[in-house]
Amino acid sequence: MRAAGASRSRTVCAGLAVIVGLVACGPPPPDAATLLIRSSDHMLHLKGFHFQMQITGFTGPGEPVQSAQGDAHPPDLHARVNLKEGTILLEVEVVFAADRVYLKSFTGGWQQLTDAQVGEFFDARTLFDPQTGLFAAMRDTTSPTRGNSEKIAEHDTYPVAGQVSAARMHQLLTLIRDQGTYQATYWIESPGSNLWRARLTGDLFDASTAATITFDFSNHDHPVSVTPPPLG
Amino acid sequence: MITPFRSLRRRSANRSVLLALTGAGLFLASLDAYVVVTALLPMLKSVNIAVNRPEQATPIITGFLLGYLAVMPIAGGLSDRFGRLRLFGACLALFAFGSFLTATAPSLSQLVTGRVLQGAGGGALVPAVLALAADLYPAGDRSPVLGAVSALQEIGSVLGPLWGGLITASSFGWTWIFWINIPFAALLFWGLWPEIRAGGEPRRETRLDWLGVLLATAGLALLTLALYAANPEQSPVGEGFFWQAPLALVCFALFVWHEHRTSHPLINVRRFRDSSFTGSALTNAIAGAGLMVALVYIPVLANAVFSMNASGAALLLFRLMLGIPIGALLGGWLAQRLRSYRLVAALGLVLAGIGFLMLSGWNEGSLKPHLLGLPFTVADGELFLTGLGLGIEIAPVSAALLDAVGEAERGAGASFLIIMRLVGMLVGFSLVAGFGLWEFHRATAHLLPPLPGLNPNFATQFAIYTLKVKGAIFDEYHLIFRATAIALFIGALLAAATLRPLPRPRWQ
Numbered sequence: 001m002r003a004a005g006a007s008r009s010r011t012v013c014a015g016l017a018v019i020v021g022l023v024a025c026g027p028p029p030p031d032a033a034t035l036l037i038r039s040s041d042h043m044l045h046l047k048g049f050h051f052q053m054q055i056t057g058f059t060g061p062g063e064p065v066q067s068a069q070g071d072a073h074p075p076d077l078h079a080r081v082n083l084k085e086g087t088i089l090l091e092v093e094v095v096f097a098a099d100r101v102y103l104k105s106f107t108g109g110w111q112q113l114t115d116a117q118v119g120e121f122f123d124a125r126t127l128f129d130p131q132t133g134l135f136a137a138m139r140d141t142t143s144p145t146r147g148n149s150e151k152i153a154e155h156d157t158y159p160v161a162g163q164v165s166a167a168r169m170h171q172l173l174t175l176i177r178d179q180g181t182y183q184a185t186y187w188i189e190s191p192g193s194n195l196w197r198a199r200l201t202g203d204l205f206d207a208s209t210a211a212t213i214t215f216d217f218s219n220h221d222h223p224v225s226v227t228p229p230p231l232g
Numbered sequence: 233m234i235t236p237f238r239s240l241r242r243r244s245a246n247r248s249v250l251l252a253l254t255g256a257g258l259f260l261a262s263l264d265a266y267v268v269v270t271a272l273l274p275m276l277k278s279v280n281i282a283v284n285r286p287e288q289a290t291p292i293i294t295g296f297l298l299g300y301l302a303v304m305p306i307a308g309g310l311s312d313r314f315g316r317l318r319l320f321g322a323c324l325a326l327f328a329f330g331s332f333l334t335a336t337a338p339s340l341s342q343l344v345t346g347r348v349l350q351g352a353g354g355g356a357l358v359p360a361v362l363a364l365a366a367d368l369y370p371a372g373d374r375s376p377v378l379g380a381v382s383a384l385q386e387i388g389s390v391l392g393p394l395w396g397g398l399i400t401a402s403s404f405g406w407t408w409i410f411w412i413n414i415p416f417a418a419l420l421f422w423g424l425w426p427e428i429r430a431g432g433e434p435r436r437e438t439r440l441d442w443l444g445v446l447l448a449t450a451g452l453a454l455l456t457l458a459l460y461a462a463n464p465e466q467s468p469v470g471e472g473f474f475w476q477a478p479l480a481l482v483c484f485a486l487f488v489w490h491e492h493r494t495s496h497p498l499i500n501v502r503r504f505r506d507s508s509f510t511g512s513a514l515t516n517a518i519a520g521a522g523l524m525v526a527l528v529y530i531p532v533l534a535n536a537v538f539s540m541n542a543s544g545a546a547l548l549l550f551r552l553m554l555g556i557p558i559g560a561l562l563g564g565w566l567a568q569r570l571r572s573y574r575l576v577a578a579l580g581l582v583l584a585g586i587g588f589l590m591l592s593g594w595n596e597g598s599l600k601p602h603l604l605g606l607p608f609t610v611a612d613g614e615l616f617l618t619g620l621g622l623g624i625e626i627a628p629v630s631a632a633l634l635d636a637v638g639e640a641e642r643g644a645g646a647s648f649l650i651i652m653r654l655v656g657m658l659v660g661f662s663l664v665a666g667f668g669l670w671e672f673h674r675a676t677a678h679l680l681p682p683l684p685g686l687n688p689n690f691a692t693q694f695a696i697y698t699l700k701v702k703g704a705i706f707d708e709y710h711l712i713f714r715a716t717a718i719a720l721f722i723g724a725l726l727a728a729a730t731l732r733p734l735p736r737p738r739w740q
Contacts, residue, residue: 054280066280067280082280082282083282087277088273088277088282088283089276089277089280089281089282089283090282090283090284091282091284091285103683105680105681106282106284106676107676107677107679107680107681107701107704108676108677108678108679108680108681109677109678109680111680111681111683113683117683232678232680
């Protein structure tokens, strides 16, 4: 009798432990590929977000952009971009609105740019373009693997690492070399699908020297409305 | 009963070693007071701030001054309570930690925090070392030692921009300006540790006027914030100017009210009824503002329009800095000889004002013409004259203020002199920085940069545009230097109207 009672108690305890464990852990997070697709869709349907982009490592003389930050509701965005001019950094302001590109340098007012001129600066429209931008690249990331939960900006996220083809990255930023593959890591909130950080690494701007592009996102779904600025 | 003087219990060799070690720490901290002025552009670049957002550099300079000002009034009292060497050691550690934060800063906020801590640590060293020197040597032997300590601080301040410029231009880069402080501070701490650990220093229970310090620091911090033009395209002052400035005034009014009532005030505010005291304090602040404008804007002008690197900018500024100690000696001698503070102080401020007026006429070719066939340029002479004038006013203005306070308040008076100079530097620089940049943006509001693309005349248009931008930068600097000259002339009038003549020599 005593042995049967002990066995029953053990079973109850084990069952309780499993229940408590399940309640404490919550449902298991989705697999890496699902996380990427959900987050990609989610980010493309937000009313807006704030972003910061930082390029570190080798960038070379042909790559003028050092960093950018601003608010976006793709394809429209308003950003301050730091450009390298020799040994110094220069800040310019760019607006993409109503399919037009505007620039404000450190003197004078706003000017509208032609496509040729945009190409010589930095076409930030491509960063979050629904077909060719970062969120589209998330879906095209191959061999994704999910890591352990990490806090990014006080939010619980899962890092998902994978490979992105260089040709795909070249569409994202035309100054990136289009040969080989690059390493991509995305920090995706779960539950919820907010993308908080994305990091792209590899020999991005030179065949033998590494560089990293890091995107940080915040103010998810905060409405962003970008209108063409007054010229002059 | 005569209390045996502590210094009698120390061997003279020990005294010299203690003074050398603490003096070296003071020198290290004073080097860093203005060290950043020749390293600002690379510092900004390393925290990813563009060269066309120079307003963001303002807190790097004002942060140090604020930290310095916040601790200076209580550092003397703290050294009484905890011991000179203990306070010195703690503040040296704080200074080293501030240096570490500055050198490793990935962001502007850490850079500014590091500078504030550096200022707080460095500012407290001045009264601690002066008080230690006074402890170690009896009254009759004290003057040369106090003079040497003060000279160390002044020499450090003069050499700081040159030191910063040379390190920044070297392959080490600007961060080594701050990295180098850490092993030096550690070495000094190690040298002083046996004395600190022994803890044999005399300590006194002193009442510290914390509320006074809090009110004064809050007032200054609010005023600095009010004057900080974070967006000079829109406004020459801060966005919160209209609430921060009145609040700062309220803090200052409460400070004066509190100082009237407290039994241990930081400063005897009744002294302000004496026109010689008030006049010398204000004149000192105006001279401080003039010095700060020169310290910051000459290196930036050298970088921005004369395309000099950090060491070139430092050497250009050195011509002005060289004039300051020479002027200081000359001013003291002249005041004694002519037996007039007001005349010599006014002369110094007028010379400095004339120097700034000359600088306000500079253009791209101003650094080339030689002075009367000598191996110096006209610009060298103008810079030296400006520094000489700023140096000449130091001794008469300081002496007039110290004469105006009683014998018992002389220490507090000396601290007040330094504080007023720093307040002038802080407020004057904050004001000038915002208005200068606002003027630049106003002047270039319609100057559109040419864009490349299919533009066949881009190269020519860009060259013309660059010339126009340089012209606008010169206009901004001309305005700043002219405004500074006017302030210095007002200071000269103030000194001439208020400073009392030299008293007859007498021993007390």
